[in-house]
Amino acid sequence: MKPKERLAIPRQHPTELKPEERITNFDEVVFGFDDETAIKEANRCLQCKKPACRNGCPIHNDIPGFIRLLREKKFEEGYWKDRETNSIPAVCSRVCPHEFQCEGACIRGKKGDPVAIGMLERFLVDWMVANKKNMLKPCAMPKGKKVAIVGSGPAGMTCAFELAHAGYHCTIFESLPAFGGMLTVGIPAYRLPRDIINAEFDALVNCGVEIVNNITIGKEKAISQLKEEGYEAVFVGIGAHSSRKLGIEGEDLEGVMHGVDYLRRVNLGESLNLGPNVVVVGGGNVAIDVARTALRTGSDKVFILYRRTKKEMPASQAEIHHLEEEGVKVEFLAAPVKIHGENGRLTKIECIRMELGECDASGRCRPVPITDSNFMIEADAIIPAISQDVAHMPESEIKLDLSRWNTFEVDEITMQTSVDWIFAGGDAVLGPQTAAKAAYQGKEAAESIIRYLEGRDLREGRVPEPEETEEKEK
Numbered sequence: 001m002k003p004k005e006r007l008a009i010p011r012q013h014p015t016e017l018k019p020e021e022r023i024t025n026f027d028e029v030v031f032g033f034d035d036e037t038a039i040k041e042a043n044r045c046l047q048c049k050k051p052a053c054r055n056g057c058p059i060h061n062d063i064p065g066f067i068r069l070l071r072e073k074k075f076e077e078g079y080w081k082d083r084e085t086n087s088i089p090a091v092c093s094r095v096c097p098h099e100f101q102c103e104g105a106c107i108r109g110k111k112g113d114p115v116a117i118g119m120l121e122r123f124l125v126d127w128m129v130a131n132k133k134n135m136l137k138p139c140a141m142p143k144g145k146k147v148a149i150v151g152s153g154p155a156g157m158t159c160a161f162e163l164a165h166a167g168y169h170c171t172i173f174e175s176l177p178a179f180g181g182m183l184t185v186g187i188p189a190y191r192l193p194r195d196i197i198n199a200e201f202d203a204l205v206n207c208g209v210e211i212v213n214n215i216t217i218g219k220e221k222a223i224s225q226l227k228e229e230g231y232e233a234v235f236v237g238i239g240a241h242s243s244r245k246l247g248i249e250g251e252d253l254e255g256v257m258h259g260v261d262y263l264r265r266v267n268l269g270e271s272l273n274l275g276p277n278v279v280v281v282g283g284g285n286v287a288i289d290v291a292r293t294a295l296r297t298g299s300d301k302v303f304i305l306y307r308r309t310k311k312e313m314p315a316s317q318a319e320i321h322h323l324e325e326e327g328v329k330v331e332f333l334a335a336p337v338k339i340h341g342e343n344g345r346l347t348k349i350e351c352i353r354m355e356l357g358e359c360d361a362s363g364r365c366r367p368v369p370i371t372d373s374n375f376m377i378e379a380d381a382i383i384p385a386i387s388q389d390v391a392h393m394p395e396s397e398i399k400l401d402l403s404r405w406n407t408f409e410v411d412e413i414t415m416q417t418s419v420d421w422i423f424a425g426g427d428a429v430l431g432p433q434t435a436a437k438a439a440y441q442g443k444e445a446a447e448s449i450i451r452y453l454e455g456r457d458l459r460e461g462r463v464p465e466p467e468e469t470e471e472k473e474k
């Protein structure tokens with residue numbers, strides 16, 4: 001096919017559950033491509049000599065490589081090409097914010113629509129599942145050394161996966177009754193079906209990884225105790241699970257629940273109806289997931305307050321589109337200033353209108369309140385979803401150095417903390433970020449742990465990732 005012909009193919013779009021159908025349940029909203037659509041989309045790829053998409057991918061997957069195999073109908077080979085770098089492709093293909101990563105970098109996006117890389121990656125995974133192919137990598141011979149992993153999110157999962165496949169025995173300690181971190185207790189099932197996460201864990205267990213739930217390291221077991229029990233290194237991937245507060249009057253009234261706390265309870269199976277009128281505060285993925293979950297658990301009117309405009313919303317365009325289709329209204333340029341209540345329960349939210357003021361170097365403008373523009377909204381529940389901080393291990397007798405954002409300070413290449421046998425990665429180091437970035441750090445930490453256990457230089461031949469200028473707010 002000539003480049004001109006490739007350029008003439010329009011981007012293919014997946015089919016989706018209809019909004020009125022999907023808000024009654026947690027079924028997956030987006031359907032995968034069929035063979036014909038996937039090949040057509042794959043034919044849009046220009047196979048760039050210096051593929052920008054690969055740099056845009058936090059794990060640096062060989063995207064042109066798997067797309068080339070896909071369009072040659074070598075679906076199984078395509079899957080394994082992707083798997084060379086990505087230990088959780090089923091997860092990444094569904095939840096990565098592709099428009100800010102690989103697809104955001106795709107050269108075709110400069111004059112039109114980028115290649116639908118996420119959907120192509122998902123096609124390969126779904127094809128393997130549908131055709132009952134073996135998706136397990138062969139396990140390595142045991143090396144007789146063991147490593148403890150604290151936290152079962154994508155950082156911990158990836159670290160365990162890499163170590164187990166290098167022959168090290170890993171035990172994952174997880175404080176919750178479920179495994180998967182925010183993939184399970186944050187992201188709702190209509191975006192990431194639970195059998196996908198379960199399959200990733202089956203792959204870990206297959207290579208001897210032990211998973212121990214309901215144990216909080218630093219509480220039921222000290223981190224130093226792990227060392228005494230023979231774990232020669234520890235990886236800390238505890239994420240960022242502490243909801244940031246609005247810091248306004250009335251935040252402790254009944255009816256106020258913070259975003260990740262609400263999602264955790266629903267995702268762990270609690271039946272929670274917030275009442276007919278729900279207000280969510282924030283503009284990121286968490287706020288959108290809260291709003292869409294509230295609809296699915298029986299609330300009638302859900303709307304979001306966001307202090308900037310649609311253009312600045314950190315959530316992905318697809319998520320914003322789904323939100324609007326499902327009937328959630330977003331009140332832009334508005335922020336809550338006080339929560340009013342009666343008898344200890346919230347009744348109304350006092351808000352203020354904002355305007356955009358000075359912009360920073362990245363072009364992001366500061367929201368400024370407009371004097372005397374206050375207005376009231378009646379609500380049964382308000383869910384602030386404005387970001388998360390790291391909830392540190394309680395009573396940890398080993399003090400690890402922390403950054404000014406209260407995240408773990410690590411060596412930027414090796415992920416080693418201030419204590420030589422403890423490594424850290426994911427949201428606990430980066431602040432709230434993405435599954436792929438967490439997975440990448442888990443993988444880098446695994447490489448360092450292997451070198452540490454083998455007495456090799458941790459840094460030799462490795463370079464740091466280019467610095468990001470992205471804002472911390474999510």
Ligand SMILES: Cc1cc2nc3c(=O)[nH]c(=O)nc-3n(C[C@H](O)[C@H](O)[C@H](O)COP(=O)(O)OP(=O)(O)OC[C@H]3O[C@@H](n4cnc5c(N)ncnc54)[C@H](O)[C@@H]3O)c2cc1C
Pocket residue numbers: 095096097150151152153154155156157173174175176179180181182183186187188215216217218237238239240241260263285286289391392393394425426427428432433434435436438
């Ligand atoms: C609602 C929501 C939606 C999101 N949507 C997306 C998305 O669409 N795409 C995307 O890429 N990313 C998304 N993210 C972000 C993504 O989920 C995280 O960046 C990623 O999960 C971080 O991985 P992690 O392994 O660092 O931490 P986590 O996934 O947070 O896992 C940490 C684990 O450690 C456990 N833990 C904590 N303390 C201890 C302790 N002391 N002892 C034992 N266990 C402990 C926790 O219970 C948790 O299971 C979303 C996040 C949320 C909250």
